[in-house]
Amino acid sequence: MKRTIRTTALTVGALVAALGLPTGAAQADATAPRVDLRTLIVSDGGPATDAIAAELDTAGTPYTEIDLTQSGRPVIDAGFLADTVDGRPRAxxxxxxxxxxxxxxxxxAEMTALAAYxxxxxxxxxxAYTYARPEAGLQYPTAGGYSGSIDGVQAQVTAAGKAGPFGYLDGAVPFEDNSPTVGESYAYLAQPAPGADFTPYVEAPIPGRSTRGSLVGEYRHDGRRELVVTFVYNQYQEQFRLLARGITEWMTGGVHLGATRNYFAVHVDDVFAAxxxxxxxxxxxxxxVDCPIGEGSPDPIRMTPADVDHATAWERDHDFTLDLAYNGAGSVDQRADDNGVDQLADKLIADRDKFRWINHTYTHAFLGCRQDVTVVPWxxxxxxxxxxxxxSRQDISxxxxxNRVWGQSAGLPLQNDELVTGEHSGLKLLPQQPSDNPYLGPALSDNGVAxxxxxxxxxPVQRQVGPATTISRYPMNVFYNAGHxxxxxxxxNWIYTSRAQGGSGIxxxxxxxxxxxxxPLDTATGYTDHIVPLETRIALGHVLAGDPKPHFIHQSNLAEDRLAYPVLNGVLDGYHALFTDDTPLVNLRMKDIGIELKRRAAWQAAVQAGQVTAYRIGDTVTVTAPKGVEVTATLPTGTTLNGTPFGTPYAGAVSGWTPSAGQPLTLTVASSTPAPAAVHGAAGHGPVTAPAPRTQVPAEVSRPAATAS
Incomplete structure (x- = not known):
C-alpha cells in the first residue's frame, strides 16, 4: 500500500523564528537581518566534521571551514561572524x-562569540560528534546509559524525527557491521538530562536495559538550538548517509543552496552478443585477450528468450528500467549460424519498449590502438x-x-547522441594505452555523439573527448565471463587471493x-554469502551518496544463473525498506545523467571560486551566480520563482535547477505548513559550557570500508 506523501517544509513564520527574525509585518522592516546561505564548519580534523563537509560538497552547498589544528587560522569573533551590509545587519x-x-x-572568547551569535x-x-553530558542536554552514559560499539545495531527514527528533519526515512537506521573483528562505530547512548528541553530524533536500545538512548536529538537552551550527535561516523558509512540529508535540512531550516537525490541506473552491456x-x-x-592464443575452447554465454521474460517481469515488479547497450552484429552472426533464426533478438525487439537502449558499437571491436594479442597481457x-x-577514424565511425542503422531498422527507441564503446575502448587505458585514440574524437563528431x-x-572525472562529454560508469564485480x-x-578467488593460496597475487x-x-571463498556458497552482500553494500553506498553515475553489468549476468539479480534486489529492496515513498530512487537514462553531472560540475566550480552569493531576508531568498551557470537549491514546498512554482518535489521539499543570466534570482519561500516547536528561553544569556570531553574514534572510522570505483 502506498504511504501518504509527506511534506516537512517549514513555514515562513517558523523559518523567521528559527533565524531570530521579527514576525508579521515587521518582516518588511529595513532593519531585518540578512542571513547568508552559507555554513560555518569548525573542524578538529576528525571524520565527523569531514563527513558533513563532504555532504555539503556533494550537494553544492556553500560553506567555510576552519581547522582548529592549523596555526594562523582565522579567529572566530563577532566581526568574523556578522557585520552590516547597506545598513542592514548581516549574519x-x-x-x-x-x-x-x-x-x-x-x-x-571564540565559544563565547559563537554562542552570542x-x-x-x-x-x-x-x-557533529559529542560526549553525552548535561551540557549537551543529556545524562552521562554512566547514569543508566552506554558507551561502546554499536556495530550492527538497528537504530530508529522517533516520531519527532519523522515529523521533523528525518521525515524521509521509514524509521530504521541500521549501523554497519562489515567485519566481526573490526570496530566500525562507537556511540554514547543516554536519555535527556532532568529538566532539559531535549527531543530525541534517532534512538537505539541501551544494551542490557529496556530503555533507549539518544543518538541524534535537538537541545534547546539559553536561546540556542543544538543538534546533538553522539555517535562517530565517516562519510562512507551507511548510518551517516541515511541521516546526512536530515542533518542538512535541520541546520538550514530547509532553505539552502544545493540539492541531493538518490540515483540508480544499471547498464547491461553486450546485448545480442555472447x-x-x-x-x-x-x-x-x-x-x-587474457588467454594465450589457441589455449582452451571458447564457451560463450548468451541470453535466451526466457531470460528476457524474467528481465521484463523483474522490471515490472521493481518499477525499474534497465538500459541495454547492444551490439547488432551479435544477432547477425546468430542468424548466420542458425539458418536465419535468432529467437533472442526476436524477443528483445518485440519487448523493446520495456527497456532503454544505448549504441554499444556494431561488433564490440576494440577502438583504441591496434592490439597485439600474441602476448599476455596484450x-x-x-x-x-x-x-x-x-x-582509424573510418573504422570507429x-x-x-x-550499429545505429541496425538498431533503427529493428525499431529500437534510441538516443543517437549516446555511445558506449566496447570495453570503453578508444579512451586511455593504462598501462598499455596512456592516451585517447586521436581518431576517436573526430569519429564521434562524424556521428553526432554527445x-x-x-x-x-x-x-572517473567527466571530461571532453571531441564533441562528447564522458559519463563514468561504476563496474560491478559481477563478472562478464561468468554464467554460474x-x-x-x-x-x-583467483583475482583476490594470494599466490600461495592459488590466486593472482594482485x-x-x-x-x-x-x-x-x-x-578463498567456498565456490558453493561464496557468491551468496560474500560477494552479493559486498557488491550490494558498495552499490547502495553510491546510491545513498547521491551519486548519479550508472553501474554496468553484462548480458551474461542476466543469463544462466542470472547472477545480477541478487545484487540488484539487494540494492532496490534495501533502499525501499529505508525510505518513504516521497523519496524515490531516480532512474535516469545515460544522457540525463550526463547533464546532471555537467550541471553539478559547473555549479560546484562556481561555488568554490566564490562566484555565488545567496542570502535570505524575511521570506525572500536572493541568489546571484555567473551567467550560464544553472542554480540549484532546496526549499520548502510551494516556493516560487517570479511567481512560478520552483523545482520538483523530493523528500518533503522542492529542489531543481534554474538557469542564471548573471542577474539576481529572487525566490519567495512558501508559508503553508505548520511551525516546529518554539525555542525556549530565547532571551536567555546562559553561561558557555565547559569544554567537551574527549570522544572515542575507532580506527576503522578513520578510513572507508571496501568500495569499488
Missing amino acids: KYQAVVLPNDNPFPAGS ERTYGVPQVD DDRWDTQLNCTPGD KCETNADGSTKWV DEIAL WLASDNSRD ASEQVDEY CEDNPATTTCLPA
Whole structure:
C-alpha cells in the first residue's frame, strides 16, 4: 500500500523564528537581518566534521571551514561572524557545525562569540560528534546509559524525527557491521538530562536495559538550538548517509543552496552478443585477450528468450528500467549460424519498449590502438618509427553508424547522441594505452555523439573527448565471463587471493585493493554469502551518496544463473525498506545523467571560486551566480520563482535547477505548513559550557570500508 506523501517544509513564520527574525509585518522592516546561505564548519580534523563537509560538497552547498589544528587560522569573533551590509545587519552563516558541543579551551572568547551569535540571529549549531553530558542536554552514559560499539545495531527514527528533519526515512537506521573483528562505530547512548528541553530524533536500545538512548536529538537552551550527535561516523558509512540529508535540512531550516537525490541506473552491456566464459582450470577466458592464443575452447554465454521474460517481469515488479547497450552484429552472426533464426533478438525487439537502449558499437571491436594479442597481457602495435598504430577514424565511425542503422531498422527507441564503446575502448587505458585514440574524437563528431561512457575505475572525472562529454560508469564485480555462481567465485578467488593460496597475487602487488580475501571463498556458497552482500553494500553506498553515475553489468549476468539479480534486489529492496515513498530512487537514462553531472560540475566550480552569493531576508531568498551557470537549491514546498512554482518535489521539499543570466534570482519561500516547536528561553544569556570531553574514534572510522570505483 502506498504511504501518504509527506511534506516537512517549514513555514515562513517558523523559518523567521528559527533565524531570530521579527514576525508579521515587521518582516518588511529595513532593519531585518540578512542571513547568508552559507555554513560555518569548525573542524578538529576528525571524520565527523569531514563527513558533513563532504555532504555539503556533494550537494553544492556553500560553506567555510576552519581547522582548529592549523596555526594562523582565522579567529572566530563577532566581526568574523556578522557585520552590516547597506545598513542592514548581516549574519554571515546560516548554521554552525562544531566537532562537539564545545571544542574550545575553558573560558574561550571564540565559544563565547559563537554562542552570542547563535542567540542573536537564531542560528542553529550541529555538534557533529559529542560526549553525552548535561551540557549537551543529556545524562552521562554512566547514569543508566552506554558507551561502546554499536556495530550492527538497528537504530530508529522517533516520531519527532519523522515529523521533523528525518521525515524521509521509514524509521530504521541500521549501523554497519562489515567485519566481526573490526570496530566500525562507537556511540554514547543516554536519555535527556532532568529538566532539559531535549527531543530525541534517532534512538537505539541501551544494551542490557529496556530503555533507549539518544543518538541524534535537538537541545534547546539559553536561546540556542543544538543538534546533538553522539555517535562517530565517516562519510562512507551507511548510518551517516541515511541521516546526512536530515542533518542538512535541520541546520538550514530547509532553505539552502544545493540539492541531493538518490540515483540508480544499471547498464547491461553486450546485448545480442555472447560473452566468453571463464575457464576454471586455465584461470583465463578462452576467446578473450587474457588467454594465450589457441589455449582452451571458447564457451560463450548468451541470453535466451526466457531470460528476457524474467528481465521484463523483474522490471515490472521493481518499477525499474534497465538500459541495454547492444551490439547488432551479435544477432547477425546468430542468424548466420542458425539458418536465419535468432529467437533472442526476436524477443528483445518485440519487448523493446520495456527497456532503454544505448549504441554499444556494431561488433564490440576494440577502438583504441591496434592490439597485439600474441602476448599476455596484450600490447599496442607500433609503426616502424615506434609510434602507436591506431584504429582509424573510418573504422570507429563505421562501428558507430552500422550499429545505429541496425538498431533503427529493428525499431529500437534510441538516443543517437549516446555511445558506449566496447570495453570503453578508444579512451586511455593504462598501462598499455596512456592516451585517447586521436581518431576517436573526430569519429564521434562524424556521428553526432554527445555523451560517451567511460569506466569509473580508470577514468572517473567527466571530461571532453571531441564533441562528447564522458559519463563514468561504476563496474560491478559481477563478472562478464561468468554464467554460474561457481565460475564467478572461482574467478573472484583467483583475482583476490594470494599466490600461495592459488590466486593472482594482485593484492600482494597492490595492497590498496579493498576487496582482498584472507582465504578463498567456498565456490558453493561464496557468491551468496560474500560477494552479493559486498557488491550490494558498495552499490547502495553510491546510491545513498547521491551519486548519479550508472553501474554496468553484462548480458551474461542476466543469463544462466542470472547472477545480477541478487545484487540488484539487494540494492532496490534495501533502499525501499529505508525510505518513504516521497523519496524515490531516480532512474535516469545515460544522457540525463550526463547533464546532471555537467550541471553539478559547473555549479560546484562556481561555488568554490566564490562566484555565488545567496542570502535570505524575511521570506525572500536572493541568489546571484555567473551567467550560464544553472542554480540549484532546496526549499520548502510551494516556493516560487517570479511567481512560478520552483523545482520538483523530493523528500518533503522542492529542489531543481534554474538557469542564471548573471542577474539576481529572487525566490519567495512558501508559508503553508505548520511551525516546529518554539525555542525556549530565547532571551536567555546562559553561561558557555565547559569544554567537551574527549570522544572515542575507532580506527576503522578513520578510513572507508571496501568500495569499488
